[in-house]
Amino acid sequence: MSEDQQKSRNLSNPSEFSDEEIVKSHVELAKFKHEPTKNFLKAPLVFVFVFGCLIFVCSIQLAHSTNSFQLHPPVDVVELTAEEKESMRLEKKISSGEKIFAARCASCHQANGMGIEGQFPPLAGSEWVSADAGVISNIILKGLKGEISVNGVKYGTSAAVNMAAVPISDREIANVSTYVRQAWGNDSVEVTEEFVSQVRSEHAAKQDQWVGDELRSMFSDSFGN
Amino acid sequence: MNNLAKFILGIFITLGIAWLAFVVGARSQYGDLQPTAESLEEDGSVPVDSDLFPTAFSGIAKQGAEEYAALGCVTCHTQQVRRVEAGYDVDRGWGLRPSAPRDYVLQDHVLLGNSRIGPDLTNLGSRGHTNEWMHQHLYEPQSIDSSSLCPPSPFLYQEVDEPVHSDIEVSSKPTGGNTLYVRPSVRANRLVAYLQALKQDYELPEVSFVDEEMEESTLVETTQGPVAADLSSAPTWLQAQIDAGKEVYMKAASGGGMCFTCHQTNGQGLAGQFPPLAGSDWVLGDKSRLIKISMYGLMGEIEVNGIKYNNVMAPPGIPPGSLTDDQIANVLTYIRNDWGNSASAVSAEEVATVRASLKGRAPMQMFTAPELIPPVQ
Amino acid sequence: MSEESPDQIIDRSAKYVFSFFLSSAGLWLLAAALFAYLAAAKLTDPYFLSTCEFLTYGKIKVAQANAFVYGWGGNAIFAVSLWILARLSQAEVRGSVFLIFAGVIWNLAITFGLLGILDGHMSGHEMLEMPSEVWPAMLVSYLIITFLALVIHRSRQIKETIAPQWFILSALLWFPALFLIAWNGLELNPSRGTLQTVLSMWYGQSLIWLWLTPVALGAAYYLIPAVLGRTIDKYYLAVFGFWCIAALAPWSVLHHLEGGPVPMWIPAIGTVMSIAMVFPIAVASTNFHSTAFLDIGKVWSSLPLRFVIFGTLSYTVSSYIGVVFSLPAVAKITQFTIINEFHFNQRVYGFFSMIIFGAVYFALPRITGREIPKAAKSFHFWTSTFGVLLLLLAYLLGGLTHGVLAGQPTLPWSSSVIQSVQPYFLITKIAFVILAFSQFVFVINVWRVIFPNPFSCCFSNKKEVSA
Numbered sequence A: 001m002s003e004d005q006q007k008s009r010n011l012s013n014p015s016e017f018s019d020e021e022i023v024k025s026h027v028e029l030a031k032f033k034h035e036p037t038k039n040f041l042k043a044p045l046v047f048v049f050v051f052g053c054l055i056f057v058c059s060i061q062l063a064h065s066t067n068s069f070q071l072h073p074p075v076d077v078v079e080l081t082a083e084e085k086e087s088m089r090l091e092k093k094i095s096s097g098e099k100i101f102a103a104r105c106a107s108c109h110q111a112n113g114m115g116i117e118g119q120f121p122p123l124a125g126s127e128w129v130s131a132d133a134g135v136i137s138n139i140i141l142k143g144l145k146g147e148i149s150v151n152g153v154k155y156g157t158s159a160a161v162n163m164a165a166v167p168i169s170d171r172e173i174a175n176v177s178t179y180v181r182q183a184w185g186n187d188s189v190e191v192t193e194e195f196v197s198q199v200r201s202e203h204a205a206k207q208d209q210w211v212g213d214e215l216r217s218m219f220s221d222s223f224g225n
Numbered sequence B: 001m002n003n004l005a006k007f008i009l010g011i012f013i014t015l016g017i018a019w020l021a022f023v024v025g026a027r028s029q030y031g032d033l034q035p036t037a038e039s040l041e042e043d044g045s046v047p048v049d050s051d052l053f054p055t056a057f058s059g060i061a062k063q064g065a066e067e068y069a070a071l072g073c074v075t076c077h078t079q080q081v082r083r084v085e086a087g088y089d090v091d092r093g094w095g096l097r098p099s100a101p102r103d104y105v106l107q108d109h110v111l112l113g114n115s116r117i118g119p120d121l122t123n124l125g126s127r128g129h130t131n132e133w134m135h136q137h138l139y140e141p142q143s144i145d146s147s148s149l150c151p152p153s154p155f156l157y158q159e160v161d162e163p164v165h166s167d168i169e170v171s172s173k174p175t176g177g178n179t180l181y182v183r184p185s186v187r188a189n190r191l192v193a194y195l196q197a198l199k200q201d202y203e204l205p206e207v208s209f210v211d212e213e214m215e216e217s218t219l220v221e222t223t224q225g226p227v228a229a230d231l232s233s234a235p236t237w238l239q240a241q242i243d244a245g246k247e248v249y250m251k252a253a254s255g256g257g258m259c260f261t262c263h264q265t266n267g268q269g270l271a272g273q274f275p276p277l278a279g280s281d282w283v284l285g286d287k288s289r290l291i292k293i294s295m296y297g298l299m300g301e302i303e304v305n306g307i308k309y310n311n312v313m314a315p316p317g318i319p320p321g322s323l324t325d326d327q328i329a330n331v332l333t334y335i336r337n338d339w340g341n342s343a344s345a346v347s348a349e350e351v352a353t354v355r356a357s358l359k360g361r362a363p364m365q366m367f368t369a370p371e372l373i374p375p376v377q
Numbered sequence C: 001m002s003e004e005s006p007d008q009i010i011d012r013s014a015k016y017v018f019s020f021f022l023s024s025a026g027l028w029l030l031a032a033a034l035f036a037y038l039a040a041a042k043l044t045d046p047y048f049l050s051t052c053e054f055l056t057y058g059k060i061k062v063a064q065a066n067a068f069v070y071g072w073g074g075n076a077i078f079a080v081s082l083w084i085l086a087r088l089s090q091a092e093v094r095g096s097v098f099l100i101f102a103g104v105i106w107n108l109a110i111t112f113g114l115l116g117i118l119d120g121h122m123s124g125h126e127m128l129e130m131p132s133e134v135w136p137a138m139l140v141s142y143l144i145i146t147f148l149a150l151v152i153h154r155s156r157q158i159k160e161t162i163a164p165q166w167f168i169l170s171a172l173l174w175f176p177a178l179f180l181i182a183w184n185g186l187e188l189n190p191s192r193g194t195l196q197t198v199l200s201m202w203y204g205q206s207l208i209w210l211w212l213t214p215v216a217l218g219a220a221y222y223l224i225p226a227v228l229g230r231t232i233d234k235y236y237l238a239v240f241g242f243w244c245i246a247a248l249a250p251w252s253v254l255h256h257l258e259g260g261p262v263p264m265w266i267p268a269i270g271t272v273m274s275i276a277m278v279f280p281i282a283v284a285s286t287n288f289h290s291t292a293f294l295d296i297g298k299v300w301s302s303l304p305l306r307f308v309i310f311g312t313l314s315y316t317v318s319s320y321i322g323v324v325f326s327l328p329a330v331a332k333i334t335q336f337t338i339i340n341e342f343h344f345n346q347r348v349y350g351f352f353s354m355i356i357f358g359a360v361y362f363a364l365p366r367i368t369g370r371e372i373p374k375a376a377k378s379f380h381f382w383t384s385t386f387g388v389l390l391l392l393l394a395y396l397l398g399g400l401t402h403g404v405l406a407g408q409p410t411l412p413w414s415s416s417v418i419q420s421v422q423p424y425f426l427i428t429k430i431a432f433v434i435l436a437f438s439q440f441v442f443v444i445n446v447w448r449v450i451f452p453n454p455f456s457c458c459f460s461n462k463k464e465v466s467a
Helices: A003-012 A019-031 A042-065 A082-104 A133-142 A170-182 A193-202 A212-218 B004-030 B059-071 B131-139 B186-197 B212-224 B236-250 B287-296 B325-335 B348-357 C006-044 C057-089 C096-118 C132-154 C163-188 C195-228 C235-257 C265-276 C278-301 C303-326 C328-334 C339-368 C374-406 C413-450
Strands: A144-150 A153-161 B157-160 B168-172 B178-184 B298-304 B307-313
Touching (some): A019 C235, A042 C235, A042 C278, A170 A193, B004 C163, B059 B186, B131 B186, B236 B325, B325 B348, C006 C057, C057 C096, C057 C132, C057 C195, C057 C339, C096 C132, C132 C163, C163 C195, C195 C235, C195 C278, C235 C265, C265 C278, C265 C303, C278 C303, C303 C339, C303 C374, C339 C374, C374 C413
Antiparallel strands (some): A144 A153, B298 B307
């Protein structure tokens, strides 16, 4: 259909552009896309260009923001210096030790490490804690009986006390010992898991609890007197 | 376009592809997510004995979720903390970390919301608000924050003239700031239980806390907040005693009881070391024994539900033996009414009577089991 | 009249169906306007009606959206689609009894659904808040109407089809598909966790894009040539525009989940496809506006066309704004703000309803043979235009304020952020009053033509032949 014909029809009787004509003329339009013209059709070119640009922008956006279709967002990998890593490791160890202490030790030694006068010896400032790491590890592993003196005050246990009546792993012992040795103003070096397992195997055959003096003599150097 | 069948096929194919991606694809990607531990072993397995998160809501909190959905709270409140690069949510303190798909897998009604005329509620239960605060806020938000646009819900409460101590005190604006007392309905208690249960205060392997300092401060608030989500259906006077008792049980600072460190927050104790309270014949039995133990502690061998324990329970309280009559009454009422326990409450008068009967006993002198069990006649 | 043109025969066959759907649509429009006013009033004064449990803000807001989309939107879609399909097929509307019967069921289902919402049985799924008990009734009645619409289309005189038919047919068919998908994923085989949200949001947003939007576009593709008496300019683009909407729209709706607890690809694809939607939007607006501007004087003088062109302009502008707001950098500010209200109202008021108003004013005189007073139509046009613009401006500026202030963590939430937005709520309240008034005028206009003499119901006098 030529443009002139089209126009003349449109203008001839515009108010009576019936539905049939609407359908027919548009069907014609769809069939003959190229109206006779010498110039390029600008509109389709513009649309093709726009569409191309859109696809380009969209693919870049897709590649950047879909996180490779993973379920979970990327975890930020923070590059830490060796020092930071070390301090984070120690922090985690101590906070784990704190939880173990609260669950298994604080009922007697109290959350503040002060113990109960005449009943349970304090851990804060105790020479037994600041002594060689072997002391605290051995006590936790096997328990203690008899009378001991802590900071010059005597504490007696009528019965033998098992600190670890429920099995406790080397790692847990290392963590809780490290916590005890560094909390409430205590300032002793950390206890490693390897060290505890070494202590455990050293005394694997021992059946009964330690007596205070036994440990004192074993580690006499570190008690400082 | 002219063949109807082909046309219909075409429009359904275009819709179907999107359906495959967003409905079928997404479902197969994470339709079966399960709760997991806060961090995994290096080989990706869940560490033995670790707590799994998220945890399911208690029954009453689930009912509260129904109320929340039915009242249309989701119209103004979201329940999602966006990733840090996508918004201000973490900066506003609405969460310790972005929400993850896993956080919602146990919820029947996932109400993420899409509009924030009110603040985000993802971690409302971690903000340390008391139940009373929640009730006041539901009854009349403006009694707490006069600039709030949140509509009051007085229909969930009944105004009372003669308040008992568990009723809620509100200074209502329409009455000119007069104080009035309202009694929460069952539905209000359900809603509060649900709101208190809203928390994402744990880490997941796929998402960790954004700022460690915030974790500390919020968690402290949490443990001190009197939360008794699953007990709210108890009579209100009992509820108040239970709430107060739970606070004593959970408090690990001066003036608290710190009971949970040994008997655990779930009342299960530790096998072989600390006896359980949940279902314990000692806890559900004679009150005076319990009161005595709460004042003086217990040592030596004891048999609980047929299992022997031999340990030392220092006089409870920080400092030891410092619990008042009220505190003992409340904490005993609490342990007799949580974790499935259900036994009569203990009153402060009963505690006072027992205390008077023990006048001559030296402080801190722990009881032993034979002292407490009367000899067989 | 002794000699009837084919168009007049078709119009007569559509008369009862069209009148039924249109008059019920009008009632829903008024109900939605009432809910909209109540909701806006509750935001300006939280104590307003606060003692009524069945009128909480959350419930009213949801009831408004449902009354608007299913009540007004659904009935208007049935009325306009059936009539346009019949006209373009040159075929009579058959099975009027079944159509009206299905329409009654549809309306009853929505009525019970809304009562269910107000009574506290809201499901919490976007645009599917009505209790699931009414879903089967909705689906069945909808399928009856769609089936009869397809019957009209099948009996068409000309084999070839044109743009209005594509858009309207696909809208009619997409809805039940979406509905079934959502029903299956939320009720029959419920998904766990945030999959629920993904699905309900996909459904709720697609409803606007694949149901309301195509019908309005189809009506515009029909009305512009019919009124102007000229073919659509660059009509060859329409087919691309149609398939782009079909292919892209269902992908583009989930960008609202940006940053949320779903896999990142879901909102990311949503954003990307929203950007790609620029293409079909450009096609439609080129088609409409380059045709309209060939004869702008006539557009201005014809009231139906004025409504339609307002709608298409609004469609173009709102869609471009939507594209901008879906970009992650902007979404950071606009997400979760009352800009959502802007989008919703822009689409359902500024675009869909305006085009439907135009179609109704075009069709009604032809169907009933009675003219609507020009002043009444004109009054309706100006009040609704002013109301819509005021409403959208308030939501847009309010939403930007909301987002910018919310993004400053030191500002307290309600005393600072929300207080600054509150004046805009007051403006929306005024706008909703104006719109309610304007819609009341519309309904009066329509009812006066459908029921010229309310005391002798025209249904009892079937022999009456329209002029």
